[in-house]
Amino acid sequence: MAGNSFGKIFKLTTFGESHGQAIGGIIDGCPAGLEIAIEKIQQELNRRRPGQSAIVTQRKEPDTVEFYSGLFEGKTTGTPIGFVIKNANQKSKDYSHIKDTYRPSHADYTYDEKYGVRDYRGGGRSSARETACRVVAGALAKQLISEIEINAYVASVGEIELQKKHNELDFSLTETNPVRCPDPATAEKMEAYIKKIRSEGDTVGGTVQCVIKNVPKGLGEPVFDKLHAELGKAMLSINAVKGFEYGSGFEGTKMRGSKHNDLFNNDGSTKTNLSGGIQGGISNGMDIYFNVAFKPVATIMQNQETINSEGESVEMQGKGRHDPCVVPRAVPIVEAMAALVIADYLLQNKTSRI
C-alpha cells in the first residue's frame, strides 16, 4: 500500500531519502535477453542531474548509478535489476533550521501528520531526488521499447508559452538549450526570464509537453486502466505537478462534437488528432501528446513567515541551492515515466488475445 512501486509487469520499486546513504530501486519484470547500454542510462541521469547548466540548482550530486543484479554479459536475465545511487556528502549539512519548522507548501507538515516522524534532512523522501531512480528505470524501459520515440520538452515557463503546436516542432533542438524548449527563440526568452526570477530570489512554474510517436495500436486497458489514466497518474506522481491533459485537453471542453471528432482516413489513421492518439483508453496508432503542469518551486530565497511543530510562528530564511524553475530538469523525468507506462502496457498487451 505504501506506494513505492509503479507498474504491473514492468515494475519499479524505489527507496531512499535525499540525504540518507543512498537511493535506489528494483526493476522487476524486465524481459530476459534485452541488450542494455549502461551509458545511455547514465546519460539520462545526467540530463536530470543538478548543476548541468546556469539555470538549475548548483548543488553537486554526481548521480552515478551502480547496477547490482539482473544484468549478465550485457543482457537482462529476467531477474530483478537492483541499482543504487549513492548520495554525496549526505552527512555534512546542518538541517537544524528545518528540523522543527514546516516549510510552506512543502511536505514537512503532512509527513509529520501522517507518520508522526520525519527524516527532516533536505526533504527526505519527499525530495525530488527520488525521481533519479525513475530516470534510471525509464532509461532502461526506453531500451525495451526502442522503436517508440518519446519526446518531452518545455512548453511554457510562467506566462511565456511555446507558440508552435506539438506537430510543428523539431525535437532535435530540445537539448540545444538549457531550458529544453525546441524553439530556440522562445527558449531564449524563457532562459532570460528564469534568470530574472532567480535574481529576485523567487521561483516560477511551467509546463512540460510530451509527444510519443510510433505507438503500436491497442495499448491500454479499457476501463480503470485506460492508457491516458495511467499516463496521468504517472505524471501527477512527479513532484510539483498540478495537472495533466492529453489531446484536446481542457480546451477541448469548449468544442462541439462535430468539430472535435477525428474523422478516419481509409488506413485507420485520422485526419485530425484531437483524441491525442487514444480512444476509449486504447492507443489508435496516432501520436500521443499531453501536457503536464508544474507549480513554482516552493523553496524561495526570501524570508517567509511559517510555524514550527509547536504551532508557534517563526520566520524562515530561504537558503541553499534550489531550482528557480523546475521544468527544464523535469523533462527527462516526464520521459522516464512515459516510458515506464508504455513499456508496461506493451508487456500487458501480450496477453490480450489468444
Place this chain on the structure above:
Amino acid sequence: MAGNSFGKIFKLTTFGESHGQAIGGIIDGCPAGLEIAIEKIQQELNRRRPGQSAIVTQRKEPDTVEFYSGLFEGKTTGTPIGFVIKNANQKSKDYSHIKDTYRPSHADYTYDEKYGVRDYRGGGRSSARETACRVVAGALAKQLISEIEINAYVASVGEIELQKKHNELDFSLTETNPVRCPDPATAEKMEAYIKKIRSEGDTVGGTVQCVIKNVPKGLGEPVFDKLHAELGKAMLSINAVKGFEYGSGFEGTKMRGSKHNDLFNNDGSTKTNLSGGIQGGISNGMDIYFNVAFKPVATIMQNQETINSEGESVEMQGKGRHDPCVVPRAVPIVEAMAALVIADYLLQNKTSRI
C-alpha cells in the same frame, strides 16, 4: 492486468457490456459492521440514470441495483458485496449500422485493433453504462466515509463558465437544476445552450469541479500513489475525460513561488489553499478541489464520413438517443470515483503508523 478493478483495500471490480444481460460488480474489502442504507445507493444511481431531465438522453433504463451478498441484516459482513443491474430490452435493438462501421472518436476501432473481436451492440464495454457500477460502489463508499463531504458540480459547458470560485458556492443548489450547476443564473444559461446544441444535432464538452471537505490529515501515499495522482487516475478513467487539475492547476504554472506558497496559520491550516488540500501527495486537512475536463460526446445527430472494418469509406447517419452534453450526468460519477479514492486511502492509512 485487464484493468477492471479499482482500489487496493476498498476494491471495486466491474463487469458488463451496455447491451448484454446485465452489468454489475464486486466490492471487496469494505469493513464489516457498516450499516448500509440501500435507498441512498439507489438515489445516487438515479442521479446518473438516463431520462432524468429534458437535457439528457431520453433512453429508458430503470437501473435498479440488486445486492446478492456481503450484506446481512442491514450491515456489511466483511465479505465481498456482489451486485447486479439488469439491462432493459438488451436484445431488441438493431445494431447492424455499427457492426462493421467505426464511429469517429469512439472506441470501436481501438477495441478491434486490441482484441480482434468486439461486442458492437451500443458500445459494449466502452459504453459509459459501466459507470453505473462505479456509482453503486461510490455510494457505498460514501456511507463508509460519511463524515467527509464530496460535492461535485458542473463548472462549465462549452464556453459558459461558472464565475464563482469553489469556496464561494452553495452546494445545496446543485441539485436544484438539471445542469447541476450550483449557481442558478449560470445554470439557466448552460441549460439553454445545451438545448440549442441538441437542436442542431450537435454536442458540447464541459468541466466538472469537485470539492471535498473534512478530509482527515495524512491521507495519500508519498511517492507513486500520491493522493492527487490517484484522484487524477480515477477521473481520467471516466469516459470522455481529457484532463485533470487540482488546486492551482494549470493556472498555477504562471505564478511565482512567493505568491503560490500557502502560508500557515498557527493551527496548521493555511491562509490560502493553492495546494488544493494536498502537499507532497498527502492531505493537509484543507479542502481538496479539482477540475475534470470532458470532451463533447462523440455521437452526434449529423451525418459523418467514416470507414468500415474493410477500410472502405461509408457514411454514418447519427441516430439514437444520446446526451448532447455529458457533464450533468457525470457529476455523480465524479463524486463516486472521489469517494472510492478517499475510502481506500482512509483504510490504507490505518497501517501507516504503529
Place this chain on the structure above:
Amino acid sequence: MAGNSFGKIFKLTTFGESHGQAIGGIIDGCPAGLEIAIEKIQQELNRRRPGQSAIVTQRKEPDTVEFYSGLFEGKTTGTPIGFVIKNANQKSKDYSHIKDTYRPSHADYTYDEKYGVRDYRGGGRSSARETACRVVAGALAKQLISEIEINAYVASVGEIELQKKHNELDFSLTETNPVRCPDPATAEKMEAYIKKIRSEGDTVGGTVQCVIKNVPKGLGEPVFDKLHAELGKAMLSINAVKGFEYGSGFEGTKMRGSKHNDLFNNDGSTKTNLSGGIQGGISNGMDIYFNVAFKPVATIMQNQETINSEGESVEMQGKGRHDPCVVPRAVPIVEAMAALVIADYLLQNKTSRI
C-alpha cells in the same frame, strides 16, 4: 486485501454466501478470441454438485451458471466475464440452532472474532459452496489451456490408500465410480467405507492426487511465486485442506541426494521425476503431480458439546444433509484450481523474454 481474488493476469474474484440470493464471480483477463463451450462449464459444475451420487450430500442445488458479460457470439471478447449461480430455496430454512452457537472446527467462531458479525445461515461465506465459482472459472481456464491435461482423483479415504503410483493409472476410469478413484477395486472399498462411516453419523478425511500432463517448459516464477508455491496456495485455499506436497513430497525428505536427483536424458527429460515436474519453481516439461490432504468434514451427525456466543456450554445436535467424506466432490475443485494456476502462469510467461 480481503482476499476474494485469485490470479494475476487470469484473475477470478468471487462473491456470495451459501444461503444468500446468489453466488458468482468475475473472471478478468481471459484473452479475447477464445471459443467457449458453455456446456463443458456446466458439466464441471455438475461434477461438484451435491446429490450426484449416494455417497455425497443429498442437498438439492441445481447450480446452473448464467453468464452476463464477456462472451459474444460464442467467444471471449477480452472484457470481464461476469457470472452468477442462483441459490435455491435460500430463505426457507431455520438456522436458529447455529445463530448463536459455534460449531466445533467450523469457522463460526473465527468469523465472529474477526468481523464481529456473521451471516450464520449455513456457513455463509465459509461454506464450500463458494468453490462452485472456482469450478466455473477453472472450467473456462481449462478451455484456454486445452492442450494441457489435468487429472485429479481420490488417492485415499481414511486409511484406504490407492496402491498404484500416479504414473500407473488409467485416468479414464476416474469418473466410472462415485468415489472418483481410478482403480475400481480400491474405489469399491472406499465407497463401502464411506457408507459405513455415514451410517455411524461420522465423517472421514482423505487425499486427492492430481497429475498435470503436457505442461510447457518454463512456467512459474523463480522466487516467491514458484509454480509449486502458487499451486500449494491454491490447494490450501480450498475448504478443509490441511496439507500439500508435490513430487517426492514428505517422503522425499528421507532420501539421499544421490537417489533423489533426477538424471537427464539427452532430450532434457529426466529418467526419474522426483522433482514432480518443477525445478527451481519452474516447470521442466515432465508431469507435475501433487497430493492434497483433506480433513474429515466437521459437521457430524452426532451430538457434540460446544459453546454459544456467550461462552456458555450447549449441546449441538448434528442435522442436515452433509458429505460424510469430502474428497469425491473435491476432485473437480482441485482440477479447477490447478487450471487457474496454470492458465495464469501461461499468460505471465508471455512476458518473460523479449
Place this chain on the structure above:
Amino acid sequence: MAGNSFGKIFKLTTFGESHGQAIGGIIDGCPAGLEIAIEKIQQELNRRRPGQSAIVTQRKEPDTVEFYSGLFEGKTTGTPIGFVIKNANQKSKDYSHIKDTYRPSHADYTYDEKYGVRDYRGGGRSSARETACRVVAGALAKQLISEIEINAYVASVGEIELQKKHNELDFSLTETNPVRCPDPATAEKMEAYIKKIRSEGDTVGGTVQCVIKNVPKGLGEPVFDKLHAELGKAMLSINAVKGFEYGSGFEGTKMRGSKHNDLFNNDGSTKTNLSGGIQGGISNGMDIYFNVAFKPVATIMQNQETINSEGESVEMQGKGRHDPCVVPRAVPIVEAMAALVIADYLLQNKTSRI
C-alpha cells in the same frame, strides 16, 4: 508478475544473484515509529550464514547487512527500507564447469528454458543465497510483532525424527546444538548422521517444524488468502521445499470427524488443537504449528552423469562447499517467512472492521 515480491501491506521485494556484486531488497509498508534493533537483524542473518558450524557449508560469506533508507534516529519512518548485502569475492571463482552443463535437480535447465539466458555463476538467482534478504525482512517483521513468538526447529533429518510433539518441547534448547533440534538426544543423532552422510559425499533431506504462539484471533482472510494458504505459499517458496502441512496435516486425513473436531472450552480456546490454530483460514488464538519438507540438497560430492546445453552426455564432478543437509540453516528462513506472513496479516486486519 516476475514474482520477486512478497506481502501485500508489509511487502518485501528482493534482488540479487549469488555471485553478483550484491543482493538486497526493499521493505515497503513497515509502519512508522517502530524502534529497530539493527543488531537483532544481524543476529538472524548470522543464524543463516554459512560456516557457522561443522555440519553446514564452510563457505565464507560475512553477510553484513547495510540499511540505506527508511530508518532515522533508530526508528522506521514509514518510507521504504532499502538494504544491501555485499557478496564477498564474487568475481574470483571459475564456473566454466557449470556454464554449459545442467546440474541434475537444479534450476539450470529450467532457467535456460524460461529465459534463454542464465547467470551461471553459482546458481545465480536460484541460489538459496537470496533467502538472506528474507531473513533481514523477517527479522524486522519480528520486531513489529514482538509479542508473537515464532519458534522453528528441525523435526527430522532423513529417517531420524523428533519423537516429542510440538507442545512438549523446550524451544530454548533449539540453539544449543548445531542441528537446531530442541531435543538434545535427537540432535546428537541427527548431527552424527549428517556427518556420516557428508563423509560419503552425499546429502539428505529433513523437515522443519514451526510453532507460533500468542497469535491474535482473527488473522487471515477467509477465501483465497486463508492464513494457512499464505503460510504454505511462503514455505513452499523457500528453496528445496517439497511439502507443507499444518495442524493435523496429512495424518489428519485418516481420522474421523468425531475425533478430529476440536471441542471448545468456555473461553473460546479448544480442548485439542488439530486445527493448528486456524479455522476457516482465520486464526483462533491457539498455537499455529506446521511442518515443512525439505528435499536432499541436489549438489552432491559424487560424480553424476548429466547433459550440457547441446544435449550431449557429460560427466559432472561434485565440488565446492555445500550443505550436506539444508534444514539446520533453513530454520531461521522458515521463521522469517512466518514473520512476514503474520506481520502482513496483522496490518491487513486493521481494516477488517469499521
